[in-house]
Amino acid sequence: MSRKLNVAIVGATGVVGSIMRRLLAEERDKWGEIRLIASPRSAGKVLNVGDEAITVQAIGPDVFAGIDIAHFDLPDEVSAEWVPVAAAAGAVVIDKSAHFRMDPEVPLVCREANPEAARIRPKGIIANANCTTLALIPTLAALNEAFGLVSMSVASYQAASGSGKEGLEALYAQVDKTAGIERIGTDHGDVRAVLGAEYDTPFGAPLALNVVPKVGGWKDGGWTSEELKVRNESRKILGLPELKVASTCVRVPVAVGHSQAVHATFANEVSVEAAHRVLDAAEGVDLVDDPANGVYPMPIDSVGKHGTQVGRVRQSIDFPNSLEFFVVGDNLMKGAALNSIETAELVRQELEANA
Structure with a gap:
């Protein structure tokens, strides 16, 4: 692939978001831009991804431009509103909320059980299962x-x-x-x-x-x-x-x-x-x-x-x-952040192989 994929963490200031920032830092060489997104009250905060200081952006209709994979860790009702916006902007969305999990057109993926399901995503959305x-x-x-x-x-x-x-x-x-x-x-x-x-x-x-x-x-x-x-x-x-x-x-x-x-x-x-x-x-x-x-x-x-x-x-x-x-x-690890990262890796390998 001619470029590295750009990735966003939506809900970057939360407990799971902090773990995701650490996990992305551990594999920083795989990704292009890392964009941190949260609610308007968190906009302007500066958070670290490894040694990289990144300013948090407020969620909005234009913030997903250029993003290839978006990790969502938001309440159900907020994901219901913004996940389709990110998908419409061209991002493959990996959503941790319960809102899309049982949608028959949204795969529910765990790498150890059904990694092939990540390829079939008619809505551009992949759901992350409940931590339990x-x-x-x-x-x-x-x-x-x-x-x-x-x-x-x-x-x-x-x-x-x-x-x-x-x-x-x-x-x-x-x-x-x-x-x-x-x-x-x-x-x-x-x-x-x-x-x-x-x-x-x-x-x-x-x-x-x-x-x-x-x-x-x-x-x-x-x-x-x-x-x-x-x-x-x-x-x-x-x-x-x-x-x-x-x-x-x-x-x-x-x-x-x-x-x-x-x-x-x-x-x-x-x-x-x-x-x-x-x-x-x-x-x-x-x-x-x-x-x-x-x-x-x-x-x-x-x-x-x-x-x-x-x-x-x-x-x-x-x-x-x-x-x-x-x-x-x-x-917080396998039950949320890590499974999302592992699913993103499946998507990255797929997109790069098909480029």
Whole structure:
């Protein structure tokens, strides 16, 4: 190709945007101009991409001119407005919001499962899956290819950063407030009394010294939007429209790293030994499974890691052709920034090969 592709980060000032700037700096030689875009209130800020200082531009109809690939990390309703504008300007848009994920004309891409889907984008848009789904997919894709996934039941334990910077700040504020409690005793109201106004948080309840069995908005039948995303997005990415999925999503007082306990049933016979061989060779998966020596996946060890971690792999006792396992992934890394960067690399290779 005669020139390097120009790339934009839309939502460059956020938590995920900061990670994307770092990831782009690590592969700076692959790209031409890097443009940082955010809301008008952030316009004029100077942010670094490696050693390069770049002034943030306000999102607007003309800001996408000359951009080849645009990474979007904005709220659903804002992406709904601006993603089509960027695509109409000629950019291939990789969008992290939920707005376009289930659109049949928008591919939902995870490199470890369906990289070929990135080539079929009639609207010029590629969707990035939910961070919970993306922590699961590399493991599920490998096991599905080997044994044929039929159904799964998932319980997620999701970090506060899944609610963005506001969620992190709320958790830290609550932890600070509860640090002075001498004892909880038998009166569980002590923590509630200490936290006071902290009920008004992104989680809908106090999170410090607590877990909240609600992530996302309420949907029909008592399900949450997050639980339905795990079901619908896994089906779409894996190409298994009939996959049976049960999901319960819980917010836990962890800063970064989504964890999931999975029961998976397969069409073919499966063993722990066979699963270990598959997972040890799987792209994007780190097998961390030596519980006798205290080695298993934990969110505290996942932060900043590119691979998702899987361990506690067990043969189900009462269910044939089934495994139990525990998966952990950095929700800001693979769950957002890295998957978008990996998808952009697929597009870059395609465009350069066809130039």
